[in-house]
Amino acid sequence: MDTLEALRRLFPGKVDTSLSERRRHGRDEGYPEEGEVLAVVYPESVADVQEALRFARERGLAVIPFGAGTSLEGHLYPLRETLSLDFSRMNRILEVRPQDFLCVVEPGLTRKALNEALKGTGLFFPVDPGADATLGGMAATNASGTTTVRYGGMRANVLALQVVLAGGEVLELGRGVRKTSAGYDLKDLFIGSEGTLGIITRLTLRLHPLPEHVHALRVFFPGVEEAALASYRVMASGLPVARLELLDELALRALNRYLQADFPEKPALFLEFHSSTKEALEAESALALEIMREEGALEVEAAKTEEERRRQWEARHQAYWALVHLYPDHRFVITDVAVPLSHLPEMVRYAQGLLGEMGLTGNILGHVGDGNFHTLVPVLPPDYPKAEAYAEALVRKALALGGTCTAEHGVGLRKKKYLPLEHGPALDWMRKLKALLDPEGLLNPGKVLDISSSPGYS
Template sequence: MEKLEALRRLFPGQVDLSESERLRHGKDEGYPEEGEVLAVVYPESVADVQKALRFAREEGLAVIPFGAGTSLEGHLYPVQEAISLDFSRMNRLLEVRPEDFLCVVEPGLTRKALNEALKGTGLFFPVDPGADATLGGMAATNASGTTTVRYGGMRANVLALQVVLANGEVLELGRGVRKTSAGYDLKDLFIGSEGTLGIITRLTLRLHPLPEHIHTLRVFFPRVEEAAEASYKVMASGLPVARLELLDELALRALNRYLQAGFPERPALFLEFHSSTREALEAESALALEIMREAGALKVEAAKTEEERRRQWEARHQAYWALVHLFPGHRFVITDVAVPLSRLPEMVRYAQGLLEEMGLTGNILGHVGDGNFHTLVPILPQDYPKAEAYAEALVRKALELGGTCTAEHGVGLRKKKYLPLEHGAALELMRKLKDLLDPEGLLNPGKVLDTPPSSRYS
């Protein structure tokens, strides 16, 4: 194909046309369909990104940014002929400024690699979605995770961005300061935009001091509803919780088989407190235990060593893969919703009851300290319509309770249909912003918003 040969000449040693890589870059972890991009390009600089965008404009190709491929809602599926920009070669830690509690990174650096590089500084980057995602991808989806209840998600921890627009223009958005009131907040517009408005090529990130004292608990309950009620009571108490995670009985059964974890197979809350003094930590832990027992806790276990604490959170992060191994040959319909904290117990009860009512096996798992949880329903192909109907019912219930259709997975392809219900007339403004910044529909078309009929690629 002539255009692909031209692409190779433009990027010597930076283009992969193998079928395996074109397929790998056309799918993510959760969307049921798999696509195939036309080519994979590995930019090594901002100039490379500009050059790739110019080529795409001239050849009538879409461009899909690629980090680690860990997204879940169809962000990477090509709805039309597209090239994938894989940022794994733009993975440098450019600057660390401990005195200002910040660092500057390229988008392909992963969160684990960043924290490894920060060892010895007394600082860490807290956003922890579980997967070892790239920091550019995490910003593009406004990722969060287990520590969000204490430290916030990506939007709270990105101070500045460098972004390349579809026309090749480079924007510097935000400043390396904690506060600014200078003009419209364009930086936050691009966080969570899923690669549809611009391509992130540099991030300035907020860093946090490593906690001096940490206390980690596992608390087991007779039913998932009691665990959800206890999570709300802990949050309502004002305790400085750093992590508050719900795992149901199915998740713990899967983890015991996958990791030989030895957990009681009961619904559980995994909690962690970060405190500045030992006295404060002991007082906070005692109050948390009192709340848990009043909420009906059956058993409380404390992580006694750093290694045990590490294993506990590694188990939480491995819950998805443990479930995959528990259901070989199955795919998963995965959804996430969030509701106001006071409505969380009601939402969890609804999710659990609906699984039983519809005759589905499913898992409830999530960052309940934020009012956010996920459901994972293992299916064979013939069960997909029923599982998708379950996911849709959950979203509609969350919206009815004043919540959102997605707290951290993003919209992608699967959740576009819920945006009118959630945003109403504001959706038209989103379309106008997309048309302003990407008038030709070049950037990750079809995601978040439908590609407009006026697009040359429609």
Template sequence: MLDALKAALPERVSTASSDLEAHSHDEGYPARTLPLAVVYAQSLDEVQKALAWARDTGTPVVPFGAGTSLEGQLLPPGPALSLDLSRMNRVLEVRPEDFMATVEPGLSREALNASLKGTGLFFPVDPGANASLGGMASTNASGTTTLRYGGMRPNVLALQVVLASGEVLELGRGVRKTSAGYDLKDLFIGAEGTLGIITRLTLKLHPLPAQVHTLRVFFEHLEAAAEAAYTLLGSGLPLARLELLDELSLRSINRYLGRDYPEQPALFVEFHSSTGEALEAESQLAVGLMREAGAVAVAAAKTQEERSAQWEARHQLYWAQVAQHPGCRFMITDTAVPISQMPALVRYAQHLLAELGLSGSILGHVGDGNFHTLVAVDEQGYPQAERYAMGLVEKALELGGTSTGEHGVGLRKKKYLAQEHGPALEWMGRLKQLFDPHGLLNPGKIV
């Protein structure tokens, strides 16, 4: 059956066991399923040829970028084609005068920012992992800088997508706003490859901040840190990052990176301001607010080296946890609630971990009401971790929140969508049927 595919795409199709294994899973979902084959597409034409073969043979297609998804988005549904777009990784155009860049989907966010050096601009969406930009759009990724710059949806101006039929759509325009017709572009952002394959993105760029100041603020209790984060949000200060880390997180970071941070609940805070004078006054105000909120220690990182070290620690936290728990599996949760309810959800998360006898690190982007728990368990303990994740999602929905703030739905969160969306879920299914009538594109995900 694969002979026709190999003939259509010479030197692009692999059935090597190492390639099949690498495309059988993502970073966070426990199951693994080997695909039928992996296609390393390098152009729009090759994507269309792969989809043509899939239509002819009725074979499902799972788009694949950097493999950093966490909710089972990349799991093949049995014999399927893994369509790897990582070799479509070019910067096609940078237009500094228009604050935009056009890229291929396999380009990573770090590679894009490296290519922007000297322009005074950067792409701000930072999920931590060096994910592909197409994958980030497919899950509507966000991260540490979302508080100031937003996630993928407001930072994607236009998309080129290929439908299951092979038809190519140009969605959106290279402008900051438009009122011309239905916004189909945003429909494909967060669709996890279930409606079409993203083959090109036009992205919004931002000026590098003139002044940056970073703080590490430590508290006796996690709840106090969460309440302090809410205080900062109401202060009007130019916050760019507001990250919560618990004592287990800091302990893992210290051991993994050789740091000497206090092993107490902390807020990692960053301000982006226009002048040094304004930044100094804003930083002093922030320190005063944190002292009033119960901070027991405050450390400033004013140089680029200090700031880089601080955010490296935050970004390396997952790998620090992996190193501290060899042989364990990780349940990585992701929920978001209205800002005012974030401290309540943090309290509930602590209570639920204790009730279920689990140890987990609570951390996340509390500035936008989104946080995660990393729970390390052995094979026998994984069902208990699943119960924790289920309980946390149900509490988030009760508080008016969402089952996933940035990881996406995939397979794990699919069961919560009816509760979250009600009758709208049926309309999502109708849209899926409209764009992909034969159910070939990443079937079984979301709807």
């Protein structure tokens, strides 16, 4: 029987083979190439996932799990005939346990939908990448965001996972407790594995109390280097910062046009403090301002109401789309790196100076409280190789400073060439783990690792 006909019979009402959907599931937001999958399957249960994997094994197909499609490094680009498993129908909240500060969800639920459902509990889920990504996808890429500096990224906020292996076996990893010493921590092996080791079908997530008092600031500087140095000094002070974000003048210019806002078009730090008392909040904010003024802060704006704070952080999350609209008909080379905090000012200075040396226009923004920032370089197609060379130079500089080639975007296709530099001989053990868990190379093949010459693969 024809493969597609057999698939439709196996999953009645759960298969889409339209060209538009096959293409939508064969690309992500940042990788320059676009492909198309053989078909899109919409599982509604763990049994559906197991059956799709069995079908793929029998037919020699690859399988790529799909959340919201907001990844950036080629995670979704199919390298061979592929089934896309779209988890949008597995989007239920299975359990909320406020007394234990946790909830249990399916992988297709988005972070915004979860927090909307948590209203009235006094709790929230803090990890906030700019996109309204699915929680399964966020775990698969170990996503983080503006609040990571205080609450941690996905790895710190996932207590347990249910995972289906390539052979169909279902594993329960982790426990719904704050800590455990029972055995090897296999749960964290799957967080950040980008769908290459197993498919996440359920998550137990850590929830946090909503802060009683919140204060948000926007502080403007004469240059990005001064802003970066101020961010380091604020972090070195030990202040309990909840958010600390850098936006350069290009980002603020783009946001003013995109959102009809009126931000000063100077490099800025967007900050937020969470505290249990108003007095502590005021003291912490005042000390942070004193530090930043010592580093040349020019102007300070306070977001005094909840609506003002919402607009401030919505603007930060819209920075990418604002830049896309500022440069129509351009392609974007996007990269993220992270370095030890003490090297952040040097890394930012290098990134800005290299733009000028190479004759490129680019944007620097990111989670500088974590030592992590992004660059977005808009180019017309003939200059794309130059922008890629810029991104590679940033990665190599970050690695030379003891940093990482990607803090939160993941590896995908684009960054796997840097893993030997970052991990050395440990990379061979990653290949052995891949061969052990996915011996036929079924799951998102070619992402993170090149496996053709690895032990366990022919």
